[in-house]
Amino acid sequence: MKPYDPQALPLTGLDYGRLIRKIGPANAALARYDGLLQSVINPSVMLSPLTNREAVLSSKIEGTQATVDEVLEYEAGMEFEGEKVEDIQEIVNYRKALILATESLADRPLSLSLIRSMHEVLMDSVRGENKAPGEFRAVQNWLGFEGCTIDQATFVPPSPLRLRDHLEAFERYLASDDVDVLVQVAVVHAQFELLHPFKDGNGRIGRLLIPLFLFHKRTLASPMFYLSEYLESHRDLYYARLRAISQDGDWTAWVEFFLDAVLAQAKANTNRVRGILDLYEGMKKRITDLTRSQYALKILDALFDRPIFQSGDFAERSGIPKNSAFPFLRQLREAGILTVLREQSGRRSSILAFTELLNIAEGRQVF
Numbered sequence: 001m002k003p004y005d006p007q008a009l010p011l012t013g014l015d016y017g018r019l020i021r022k023i024g025p026a027n028a029a030l031a032r033y034d035g036l037l038q039s040v041i042n043p044s045v046m047l048s049p050l051t052n053r054e055a056v057l058s059s060k061i062e063g064t065q066a067t068v069d070e071v072l073e074y075e076a077g078m079e080f081e082g083e084k085v086e087d088i089q090e091i092v093n094y095r096k097a098l099i100l101a102t103e104s105l106a107d108r109p110l111s112l113s114l115i116r117s118m119h120e121v122l123m124d125s126v127r128g129e130n131k132a133p134g135e136f137r138a139v140q141n142w143l144g145f146e147g148c149t150i151d152q153a154t155f156v157p158p159s160p161l162r163l164r165d166h167l168e169a170f171e172r173y174l175a176s177d178d179v180d181v182l183v184q185v186a187v188v189h190a191q192f193e194l195l196h197p198f199k200d201g202n203g204r205i206g207r208l209l210i211p212l213f214l215f216h217k218r219t220l221a222s223p224m225f226y227l228s229e230y231l232e233s234h235r236d237l238y239y240a241r242l243r244a245i246s247q248d249g250d251w252t253a254w255v256e257f258f259l260d261a262v263l264a265q266a267k268a269n270t271n272r273v274r275g276i277l278d279l280y281e282g283m284k285k286r287i288t289d290l291t292r293s294q295y296a297l298k299i300l301d302a303l304f305d306r307p308i309f310q311s312g313d314f315a316e317r318s319g320i321p322k323n324s325a326f327p328f329l330r331q332l333r334e335a336g337i338l339t340v341l342r343e344q345s346g347r348r349s350s351i352l353a354f355t356e357l358l359n360i361a362e363g364r365q366v367f
Contacts, residue, residue: 001153003158010178015252022260025263026266030220034221036270040277045301045305046280048305049307049358049360050224052071052072052095054094054098055071055092055098057229058204058207059094060228061228064091066088068358069353069358072306072353073341073351076309076313078351089126093121094204096121097119097122100118100121101114101118101212102212102222105215111171112171118208120133131199136163136164136197136198137199139160143156143196154243155246163197167197170191170192173188174216181219183255184217185214185217185258186259188213189209190254194242207227210227226265230261276304280300284296284300286335295328298319303337303357308341309351311326311350312349337354337356338353340352
């Protein structure tokens with residue numbers, strides 16, 4: 001099989017007659033979601049469960065098996081062993097890469113340099129750490145069943161001899177404006193996956209580019225629109241549409257699929273964010289009435305920022321004096337707001353969970 005030769009960007013030949021009926025509804029749904037995001041005072045804190053969920057689901061597409069609650073439990077100090085720890089570390093790195101890129105976009109463009117920095121963070125101290133973190137590949141790679149030869153591959157990305165030229169063209173496309181921003185981000189994601197520029201981690205970086213590109217283009221007020229839930233639940237079709245580009249040049253069907261994903265995910269995300277905002281407002285009153293303290297909002301923000309935590313870390317994270325923080329936690333436990341996952345033992349702190357937030361963010365009964 002010969003290495004894939006990418007189509008030049010911007011694309012020509014997209015069937016806008018087929019796409020136009022999907023472009024409008026997808027943009028409208030995303031705009032409604034962004035309007036809701038703009039009403040959130042501190043989205044990085046209040047909506048942090050969504051970022052954790054995205055990191056888990058995007059990594060799950062690549063085969064990791066950890067859950068959101070396991071990641072938070074691990075970070076709170078609960079012990080895991082073997083491959084589970086490696087899975088969790090990959091998810092933590094995904095979240096770190098997203099945060100790094102978000103902060104960087106405040107004063108630098110979405111560029112190859114930033115993508116390499118993201119990849120370096122993503123692959124730090126995990127299973128792919130020996131696969132040139134932060135460096136574009138200098139060898140030919142291919143996709144297929146484990147152990148297959150290049151002749152048995154289902155897809156062979158572009159030759160490393162031409163990769164740099166393709167990446168520079170990709171970078172120019174990131175900086176340009178195409179006919180529609182959602183069509184453009186669909187092309188950005190697929191083209192990155194087809195270039196497959198790293199030895200490992202391409203899928204996760206490609207999915208990170210979706211919210212970052214929309215944030216970069218000012219389509220989103222914050223890069224908190226995540227598609228991995230839809231892509232994971234439609235994994236076979238997701239890969240089939242990407243294969244159809246390389247095998248048949250069928251970009252239109254890919255963009256249709258992507259617009260369907262945006263529409264469905266924007267609606268799902270809107271409902272989930274509304275649930276989180278309603279919980280925040282309800283808890284604001286409940287915790288204020290319960291504690292009758294000037295620290296009520298600090299307590300609430302600390303719970304939303306990290307819904308599974310060690311009691312010993314709570315005072316430092318919340319900025320509340322220790323002599324006040326521990327009585328507050330006792331009140332929250334007695335009121336049923338916090339669930340005990342691990343009781344205090346000697347010098348080892350208890351681990352507590354704000355289960356109602358986790359259940360809303362996950363869309364299921366976590367605890």
